[in-house]
Amino acid sequence: MKDPWRHAIAIGRLHGDLSFEEEHIAIGDPLNQPVSCSCGMFNRTGILCAHGLKVLDLMNIKILPTHYILKRWTRQARHGSIQDRQGRNVVENPKLEAQL
Secondary structure, eight states: OOOTTEEEEEEEEESSSEEEEEEEEEEEOTTTOOEEETTOHHHHHSSOOHHHHHHHHHTTOOSOOGGGSOGGGSGGGGSSOEEOTTSOEEOOOHHHHHHO
16 A cells, blocks of 8 residues: 655756655644654754755645744744753853854
Protein backbone atom coordinates (compact mmCIF):
# COMPACT_ATOMS: atom_id res chain seq x y z
CA MET A 1 0.00 0.00 0.00
CA LYS A 2 1.47 3.33 -1.04
CA ASP A 3 1.31 6.30 1.27
CA PRO A 4 -0.08 9.23 -0.80
CA TRP A 5 1.78 11.78 1.33
CA ARG A 6 5.21 10.12 1.08
CA HIS A 7 7.33 11.87 -1.51
CA ALA A 8 10.87 11.24 -2.72
CA ILE A 9 12.59 14.52 -3.41
CA ALA A 10 15.69 14.26 -5.61
CA ILE A 11 18.27 17.01 -5.80
CA GLY A 12 20.11 16.94 -9.09
CA ARG A 13 22.45 18.88 -11.34
CA LEU A 14 22.15 19.19 -15.06
CA HIS A 15 25.34 18.02 -16.69
CA GLY A 16 25.33 16.16 -19.99
CA ASP A 17 23.16 13.56 -18.30
CA LEU A 18 20.76 14.12 -15.44
CA SER A 19 22.72 12.88 -12.44
CA PHE A 20 21.30 13.05 -8.94
CA GLU A 21 23.48 14.09 -6.02
CA GLU A 22 21.21 12.97 -3.23
CA GLU A 23 17.64 11.97 -2.52
CA HIS A 24 15.50 12.83 0.51
CA ILE A 25 12.25 11.34 1.71
CA ALA A 26 9.73 13.90 2.93
CA ILE A 27 6.53 12.74 4.63
CA GLY A 28 3.52 14.88 5.48
CA ASP A 29 0.23 14.32 7.26
CA PRO A 30 -2.59 16.60 6.04
CA LEU A 31 -4.66 16.18 9.23
CA ASN A 32 -2.05 17.17 11.83
CA GLN A 33 0.16 19.03 9.31
CA PRO A 34 3.53 17.67 10.48
CA VAL A 35 6.21 17.20 7.87
CA SER A 36 9.39 15.22 8.36
CA CYS A 37 12.30 14.97 5.97
CA SER A 38 15.32 12.71 5.89
CA CYS A 39 17.66 15.70 5.45
CA GLY A 40 16.97 16.71 9.10
CA MET A 41 17.38 20.44 8.48
CA PHE A 42 14.52 21.47 10.79
CA ASN A 43 16.01 19.43 13.64
CA ARG A 44 19.45 20.99 13.12
CA THR A 45 18.61 24.61 12.35
CA GLY A 46 14.95 25.19 13.19
CA ILE A 47 14.20 26.15 9.58
CA LEU A 48 11.93 23.94 7.49
CA CYS A 49 13.73 22.65 4.39
CA ALA A 50 12.58 23.10 0.80
CA HIS A 51 11.60 19.42 0.69
CA GLY A 52 9.20 19.91 3.60
CA LEU A 53 7.83 23.11 2.09
CA LYS A 54 7.16 21.26 -1.16
CA VAL A 55 5.23 18.54 0.68
CA LEU A 56 3.12 21.22 2.41
CA ASP A 57 2.48 22.73 -1.03
CA LEU A 58 1.48 19.33 -2.45
CA MET A 59 -0.96 18.94 0.48
CA ASN A 60 -2.39 22.37 -0.48
CA ILE A 61 -1.26 23.95 2.80
CA LYS A 62 -0.34 27.48 1.77
CA ILE A 63 0.24 29.03 5.23
CA LEU A 64 3.15 27.73 7.29
CA PRO A 65 1.79 25.92 10.38
CA THR A 66 2.69 27.73 13.61
CA HIS A 67 4.66 24.80 15.04
CA TYR A 68 7.32 25.49 12.38
CA ILE A 69 7.81 29.07 13.54
CA LEU A 70 10.14 28.76 16.50
CA LYS A 71 10.34 31.54 19.07
CA ARG A 72 13.98 32.25 18.18
CA TRP A 73 12.86 33.42 14.70
CA THR A 74 10.24 35.86 16.03
CA ARG A 75 10.38 39.37 17.44
CA GLN A 76 9.62 37.94 20.88
CA ALA A 77 12.88 35.99 20.89
CA ARG A 78 14.62 38.54 23.11
CA HIS A 79 11.87 38.42 25.74
CA GLY A 80 12.04 35.82 28.48
CA SER A 81 14.86 33.48 29.33
CA ILE A 82 16.77 31.27 26.95
CA GLN A 83 18.14 27.94 28.08
CA ASP A 84 20.94 25.79 26.73
CA ARG A 85 20.69 22.01 26.21
CA GLN A 86 21.41 21.35 29.90
CA GLY A 87 18.56 23.64 30.99
CA ARG A 88 20.80 26.46 32.27
CA ASN A 89 19.77 30.06 31.60
CA VAL A 90 21.88 31.78 28.94
CA VAL A 91 22.94 35.31 29.88
CA GLU A 92 23.29 37.96 27.18
CA ASN A 93 26.76 39.39 26.67
CA PRO A 94 26.45 43.21 27.02
CA LYS A 95 29.74 43.74 25.15
CA LEU A 96 28.31 42.06 22.06
CA GLU A 97 25.82 44.84 21.28
CA ALA A 98 28.54 47.47 21.67
CA GLN A 99 30.53 45.71 18.95
CA LEU A 100 27.63 45.77 16.50
